[in-house]
Amino acid sequence: xxxxxxxxxxxxxxxxxxxxxxxxxxxxxxxxxxxxxxxxxxxxxxxxxxxxxxxxxxxxxxxxxxxxxxxxxxxxxxxxxxxxxxxxxxxxxxxxxxxxxxx
Amino acid sequence: xxxxxxxxxxxxxxxxxxxxxxxxxxxxxxxxxxxxxxxxxxxxxxxxxxxxxxxxxxxxxxxxxxxxxxxxxxxxxxxxxxxxxxxxxxxxxxxxxxxxxxxxxxxxxxxxxxxxxxxxxxxxxxxxxxxxxxxxxxxxxxxxxxxxxxxxxxxxxxxxxxxxxxxxxxxxxxxxxxxxxxxxxxxxxxxxxxxxxxxxxxxxxxxxxxxxxxxxxxxxxxxxxxxxxxxxxxxxxxxxxx
Numbered sequence: 001x002x003x004x005x006x007x008x009x010x011x012x013x014x015x016x017x018x019x020x021x022x023x024x025x026x027x028x029x030x031x032x033x034x035x036x037x038x039x040x041x042x043x044x045x046x047x048x049x050x051x052x053x054x055x056x057x058x059x060x061x062x063x064x065x066x067x068x069x070x071x072x073x074x075x076x077x078x079x080x081x082x083x084x085x086x087x088x089x090x091x092x093x094x095x096x097x098x099x100x101x102x103x
Numbered sequence: 104x105x106x107x108x109x110x111x112x113x114x115x116x117x118x119x120x121x122x123x124x125x126x127x128x129x130x131x132x133x134x135x136x137x138x139x140x141x142x143x144x145x146x147x148x149x150x151x152x153x154x155x156x157x158x159x160x161x162x163x164x165x166x167x168x169x170x171x172x173x174x175x176x177x178x179x180x181x182x183x184x185x186x187x188x189x190x191x192x193x194x195x196x197x198x199x200x201x202x203x204x205x206x207x208x209x210x211x212x213x214x215x216x217x218x219x220x221x222x223x224x225x226x227x228x229x230x231x232x233x234x235x236x237x238x239x240x241x242x243x244x245x246x247x248x249x250x251x252x253x254x255x256x257x258x259x260x261x262x263x264x265x266x267x268x269x270x271x272x273x274x275x276x277x278x279x280x281x282x283x284x285x286x287x288x289x290x291x292x293x294x295x296x297x298x299x300x301x302x303x304x305x306x307x308x309x310x311x312x313x314x315x316x317x318x319x320x321x322x323x324x325x326x327x328x329x330x331x332x333x334x335x336x337x338x339x340x341x342x343x344x345x
Contacts, residue, residue, distance in 0.1 A: 006169030007142050010159055011149035013177045018152075018205040021187015022196070037318035038182050039277075040286050044314020045179045046154065046274035047287035048294040048307040049161045054267045056298045056306075058166050069264025070271065077275045082121065087128045090268020095261030 065097035106231075111224040115215045115231025122153070122211050123239020128269055129156055130247020131254075135262045136164035140248045147244040151237065152209055154273055155180045158307075161266060167304020175304070178311050186213040193217070193225050207233030286317050 001009075054070045055061050072093035076086045106112050126147065133143040138160060146156045155176040162172035186208050193216055196204045212233035216225045254260055278284040290310040297306040 001169060003138070003163075003169050004142065006173045007138075007145055007159070008149075010155070010173040010176045011145060013173070014150040014152055014155060014180045014183070015206065017177070017180045018183045018187050018208045019202065021184040021189075021208065022191045022201045022205050024188060033319065033321075035185060036321065037315050038185050039283075040314045040318030041178055041311055042154070042182050043274065043277050043283050043286045044290035044310050044317070045158060045175060045307065046270055046277070047290040048310035049158055049175070050267065050270040050274055051291040051294045052165050052298065052303075052306060053161055053263070053270055055295060056165055056303070058303060059299055059301075061295060061298055065261070066264055066267050069261065069267045072264075073268035073271045076268075077272060083269075083272050084121075084125050084128065086272040087125065087265045087268045090271075091261035091265035093261070094264020094267075097264075098261070 062103070064103040065094045068097035068102065069094040106227070109224060109227050109231075111215060111219045111228030112231040114218070115212075115228045115233075116235050118211050118215055118232050119235025119239050122236045123243045125153075125269075126240040126243030127247035127250075128265060129153065129160075129240075130244040130249075131251035132157070132164070132247075132262060132266050132269065133160045133244075134248050134251035135266075136160040138163065140245070140252065143248045144241070144245060147241045150176065150180075151206060151240070152180055152183055153240075154210070157266075157269055157273065161270065162304045162307060164263075164266060165303050167307070168302070171302075171304025171308060175307050175311070178308075183208055186210075189213060189217065190229065193222070194229060204229075204233075207237060209233070209236065211236050286314055289317065290314050 050070075054066050055063070057064075069090040073086050073090040076089040081089065129147070130143055133146065133156075134140065138146075146159060150156055150159070158179045159172045159176040162175050163169075187205055190204060190208050190213060191201075194204060207229070212229050215232035216229035219225045219228050251262075274287060278287045290313055293313050294306040294310045297309050301309070
């Protein structure tokens with residue numbers, strides 16, 4: 001299947017997931033185990049995506065300008081900067097690091 | 104005019120502006136990852152869930168396959184199902200409205216609605232944030248995608264750094280306590296250890312499996328990690344359940 005196929009399938013699954021929430025009885029909300037899995041999945045996936053985007057290059061691990069972006073974004077978040085500012089700080093840090101000779 | 108006097112509507116609209124603006128970064132990063140403008144817009148219009156959209160393009164940008172990208176997006180979207188149950192109880196939409204209400208069920212609309220105590224205000228907050236974010240998110244995605252197409256090589260502009268920052272920004276409000284931070288560190292470490300050994304995109308799914316096992320085995324309080332991307336009632340503050 002080509003990229004379009006996976007995109008449309010991802011959209012379909014997203015719509016179905018949201019809709020399923022409206023069909024199941026609210027009692028399921030009282031199930032702490034299900035809530036915990038949904039929550040930890042969200043955290044785990046975002047952490048994994050942060051890690052691969054910062055350090056992976058194909059199948060190898062590298063330290064390059066993106067580390068500067070990771071650190072700068074962490075500082076911006078710690079200073080409670082809004083999301084868009086955090087993203088811009090990340091771009092700026094990576095750009096600057098490259099300008100200074102980082103890979 | 105009368106509507107603008109509703110506190111929930113005002114909060115919803117300000118959330119919509121803030122969230123819509125970061126649609127710019129999604130649009131630009133999506134075309135940098137190799138999607139075209141139409142594919143980018145399909146994600147914003149139909150998938151319509153910021154975290155899952157960033158996950159999809161994040162996997163593709165790293166050289167992962169379509170199926171890994173789809174799986175990451177689907178797993179990250181599971182929390183929307185949980186939100187759906189909450190919204191169903193709050194708004195009690197009739198059968199046909201459910202489809203539309205479900206599509207607008209995202210971090211921002213749920214956070215705005217659940218932050219109100221009066222049922223009418225909850226309803227207004229949900230619609231203001233849901234419709235507002237939908238309109239602006241798509242508008243700014245288009246702007247970002249067109250701009251991203253125009254500037255060319257993503258690395259030269261630090262766009263790969265922007266992606267790293269975006270994911271950390273989505274993660275940050277959810278890891279303010281010790282247990283969720285532990286889950287995040289464990290999953291990041293597992294990801295990095297597995298990167299050299301399996302195809303791109305798979306490490307993220309392995310990390311998801313580890314996260315699910317940690318969640319099942321009862322690490323961390325229930326509901327942790329389900330904090331929305333935004334905290335409409337105290338801007339900039341991290342964490343805080345809706």
